[in-house]
Amino acid sequence: MSMLKQETEASEVVAKASLARQAAPRLGWLATEQKNEALLRMADALEAEYESIVAANAEDISRGRKNGISESLLDRLSLSRERIAAMAEGLRQIVALPDPIGETLAEFERPNGLKIRQVRVPLGVVGIIYEARPNVTVDAAGLCLKTGNAVVLRGGSSAISSNKRIVEVLHEALRRTEVPQDALQLVQDPSRSSVDQMLKLNGLLDVLIPRGGASLIQNVVMNATVPVIETGAGICHTYIDDSADYEMALAIALNAKVQRPSVCNAMETLLVHEQFAERHLPSLAQAFTERNVELRGDDEARRLVPSMNKAEAADWDTEYNDYILNIRVVSHIDEALEHIRRHGTKHSECIVTENADHAERFLQEVDAAAVYHNASTRFTDGFEFGFGAEIGISTQKLHARGPMGLPALTSSKYRIVGNGQIRG
Known part of the structure; x- marks a missing residue:
């Protein structure tokens, strides 16, 4: 046996994936009531141990500031008593949802009696x-365990202290339930090699789900031999049509950008019909500027708002996750649709319009997991869709698309009952 193979087989990744694989059959047989009891104990434990979790999170925040992490990313990393309570509530919402395991999708009898x-x-x-x-640590654990899946988590190094403490708390809760602790595993190795190993663990992992920026997702999609459910980056657009109500358009656009700019369903580019722009773009721009958003525009947008910075070609393909917004003025809905086709990531797209034909055309033609008429893209979220916590937002077209709740974490099998039939 080569040294490389020995190192790989002895690695933390392989060891923990092996434990998860051994626990999976036992977990898959558990009744809904047993899984729900475990989730409720996990929720209670998170709230009871919030002080120790916040203390561990403070280590990550301190380290992040020293490493120069942006304030918007620090916001994504930060935990508080309220956020931990929300994580616990997410687990309780999962308990309240129907268990999809064992659900009959189709049932029929063949002429031969099968x-x-x-x-x-x-x-x-x-x-x-x-x-x-x-929070992904808790969401993923809850969704996977409810659907009878063992889970191997590999979080980012920036949240390692938080994730370690959260999993310790969840393991302690599971110790008093029928759910095996080994069904929940956290890889603590922060090196790139731990990710590379997970991509090749055929036979131990059944599927990989990447959640994060474009570079992480593309690395997984391009290099994994384990099947992947792709959760895409979010270069999301809001198109304000010429007939849009100004107050509605302003509220939707502001919400889509500044309510929480660090998330994947936040707007990165605002497309504005030229007639609407002539009337309202200066006041729209002022509203964003008052909220500390840096604006980058095309030539026409900058003609109307000279203080706006120039948008470079690369900006239209950038997911900022920050207080930065591109603005482009378009002459017609066709130009808006073409821009989204060229620069969108098939995540979430919105049209604000009072024109029913334009709205229907946008909803029909835009190729994205979620398309909106007169509503903010910030609603692309498992909680908001009523799914409870989500495992991610899939931007692919196979198996699952959009916010992925419990059914997206299942497969199916055919159960065939006969009375001696053989094939001739």
Whole structure:
């Protein structure tokens, strides 16, 4: 056996994935009531241990500031008693949701007497690679355990203290339940090699779900041999049509950008019809500037608002996750649709209009996981869709798309019952 193979087999990643694989069959057999009890204990434990979790999070925040992490990313990393309570509430919401495991998707009988039933089953062992948000640790654990999936988590190094303490708390809660502790694993190795190993763990991991920036997602998609559910970067657009109500357009655009700019469903580019722009762009721009948003515009936008910075070609393809907004003035809905086709990431797109034909055309033609008419893109979220916590927002088209709740973490199998049939 080569030294490289020995190191790989002895690694933390392989050891923990192996433990998860061994726990998966036991977890998959548990009744809904047993899984729900575990989730409720996990929720109670988070709230009871919030002080120790916040203390661990403070270590991450301090380290992040020393490393020059932006304030918007520090916001994603930061935990408080209120945010931990929200994480616990997310687990309780999952408890209240129907358990999809065992659900009959189809049932029929063939002419030869075979009785065939298609039922939902767990995926098996889910690997999740994510970046700064420690709430993902809780959301992912809850969703996976409810659906009978073991989970191997590999969070970013910026949240390592928070994630370690959260998983310690969850493990202690699981110790008093029927859910095996080994079904929840956290990879603590912060090196790039731990990610690289997870990408190749065929036979131990059944699926990988990356959550984070474009570079992380593309690394996983391009290099994994384990099947991947792609959660995409969010270069989201809001298009204000010529017939849009000004007050509505202002409220939606501001919410889409500044309510929480660090998240993937925040708006990065505002497209404005030229007639609306002539009437309202200066006041729109002022509203953003008053909220400390840096504006970068095309030539026409800068003609109307000379104080705006010039948007470079690369800006239209950048997910800022920050208080920066691109603005482009377009002559028609066709130009807006073409811009979104060229620069969008198939995440969330919005049109603000009173023109029913334009609204229907936008909803029909835009290729994205979520398309909105007269509502902020910030609603692309598992909680807001009524799914409870989400495992991510899928921007691909196979298996799952959009906010991924419990059903997205299942597969199916056919159960066939006969009475001696053989095939001739």
